[in-house]
Amino acid sequence: MTIRKLNSFISKATCSYMVVEEVSNYLENAGFIALNVVDEWKLAKNGRYYVKIYDTSLMAFTVGEKEGKLRIAAAHTDSPALKIKASPDMLSEGCTRLNVEGYGGAVLHSWFNRPIGISGKVFLKGEDIFTPVSMKFDSGEGIGIIPELAIHMNREVNKGVEVSIAKDMLPVLCTGTEEEGFEKYLASKLNVSREDILSYELYAYICESGEITGLNKEFYVAPRLDNLTSSLACIEGIINGNRDEGINVSVLFDNEEIGSATKQGAGSQMFSMVMEKIYLSLGYSRERLINDYFDGMMLSVDVAHGVNPNRPEKSDNINKVRLNEGIVIKTTGTYAYDGKSISIIKGLCEKYDIKYQIFTKQSDSRGGGTLGAIADTMVPMSTLDIGVPIWGMHSAKEIMGIKDQKYLEELVKHFFSE
Ligand SMILES: [Zn+2]
Numbered sequence: 001m002t003i004r005k006l007n008s009f010i011s012k013a014t015c016s017y018m019v020v021e022e023v024s025n026y027l028e029n030a031g032f033i034a035l036n037v038v039d040e041w042k043l044a045k046n047g048r049y050y051v052k053i054y055d056t057s058l059m060a061f062t063v064g065e066k067e068g069k070l071r072i073a074a075a076h077t078d079s080p081a082l083k084i085k086a087s088p089d090m091l092s093e094g095c096t097r098l099n100v101e102g103y104g105g106a107v108l109h110s111w112f113n114r115p116i117g118i119s120g121k122v123f124l125k126g127e128d129i130f131t132p133v134s135m136k137f138d139s140g141e142g143i144g145i146i147p148e149l150a151i152h153m154n155r156e157v158n159k160g161v162e163v164s165i166a167k168d169m170l171p172v173l174c175t176g177t178e179e180e181g182f183e184k185y186l187a188s189k190l191n192v193s194r195e196d197i198l199s200y201e202l203y204a205y206i207c208e209s210g211e212i213t214g215l216n217k218e219f220y221v222a223p224r225l226d227n228l229t230s231s232l233a234c235i236e237g238i239i240n241g242n243r244d245e246g247i248n249v250s251v252l253f254d255n256e257e258i259g260s261a262t263k264q265g266a267g268s269q270m271f272s273m274v275m276e277k278i279y280l281s282l283g284y285s286r287e288r289l290i291n292d293y294f295d296g297m298m299l300s301v302d303v304a305h306g307v308n309p310n311r312p313e314k315s316d317n318i319n320k321v322r323l324n325e326g327i328v329i330k331t332t333g334t335y336a337y338d339g340k341s342i343s344i345i346k347g348l349c350e351k352y353d354i355k356y357q358i359f360t361k362q363s364d365s366r367g368g369g370t371l372g373a374i375a376d377t378m379v380p381m382s383t384l385d386i387g388v389p390i391w392g393m394h395s396a397k398e399i400m401g402i403k404d405q406k407y408l409e410e411l412v413k414h415f416f417s418e
Helices: 002-012 016-029 182-190 223-239 270-281 286-295 339-351 373-379 402-417
Strands: 033-035 050-052 057-065 071-076 081-092 097-101 115-124 133-138 174-177 197-206 211-212 219-222 247-253 297-301 327-332 356-359 384-385 390-391 398-401
Touching: 002 016, 002 219, 002 223, 002 339, 002 373, 002 402, 016 033, 016 050, 016 057, 016 115, 016 133, 016 223, 016 247, 050 270, 057 223, 057 270, 071 223, 071 373, 071 402, 081 182, 097 182, 097 197, 097 373, 115 182, 115 356, 182 197, 197 339, 211 297, 219 297, 223 247, 223 297, 223 384, 223 390, 223 398, 270 286, 297 339, 297 373, 297 402, 327 402, 339 356, 339 384, 339 402, 373 384, 384 402
Parallel strands: 033 050, 071 247, 071 297, 297 384, 327 356
Antiparallel strands: 050 057, 057 247, 081 097, 081 197, 097 174, 115 133, 115 197, 211 219, 219 398, 327 384, 390 398
């Protein structure tokens, strides 16, 4: 059931816009009230609210009846992708291709020979120049493919061959050539005139659904596990958390894959400004917010590297983490962690029989990082990086253990209930 829900989420959440769109539906269905970030808010105790920020980030929060500590769970809405450039049609060899650039650190060769969809947002002329009309767009089906070169044309391919985005990664849309074919396609799908399209933020995504595999059906393989596993857990957690004291917040940031330093990323003041709006609207002081930051806790949720049984030497000598063996607590390198936050999460896991494992990086490797430590530079809170272990991070399709999503969702729920 948990994996079925994750699979349905992944099939709809094809880029950060569509993640926010889908998550908003879940929150609406759970009775959360939508707020507009530019309004003056009138919040009340026992309220459940959410606010979209620039349509690719979102904060959902609940206000308890009684006073209590601040709890925050954070994840990111974006995944590595290919971003469609302006005037993208490239007509050559009797085909129409799309000009793209890389977004985040995709394992590029894994994108070859798979159906490619396009999703994001399109901006159109409005009544007023300063208020263009925006429309979400998702092709919802494969509309292109990136063909790999045959081994006969590339004999060294299995020794590792450089992949050029500008040359090798351009999705082929169709045989036949048509000037401005892509914008004509967009206009017809959106039922608007092509002349009204001013701009767009569109991404190529892997248009394949997830699958279960393994002798005992123990592996789930799907696109965008990084970081839809965590986004879903943060939202399910805040919906199902039932603490009646303090404020619970789930925040989904955009742009983690390109370093978080954007207006809607973890490296901006977006989060702290919205928190200030929440506190002021409830009649609380700014000093109280600062006190709550210092006394509260943040869970930063993102995928972790499971040990690859074909390449165990790439993981730490001792602290290797395995698929289906529980959530991963990252206590290493540039991740966010401290003794207090580790102890709290271990305590919750032990109380509620949630399996967990400790991850440390292989000491000669640089290791990974995520938004937890970046968010901490904006709001200095006790923070712990956790997530489900996966194989093949940043590949077109990533692999997780089918048991681990349940452990993660249980943990975030109890974090918001205890
Ligand atoms: Zn991630």
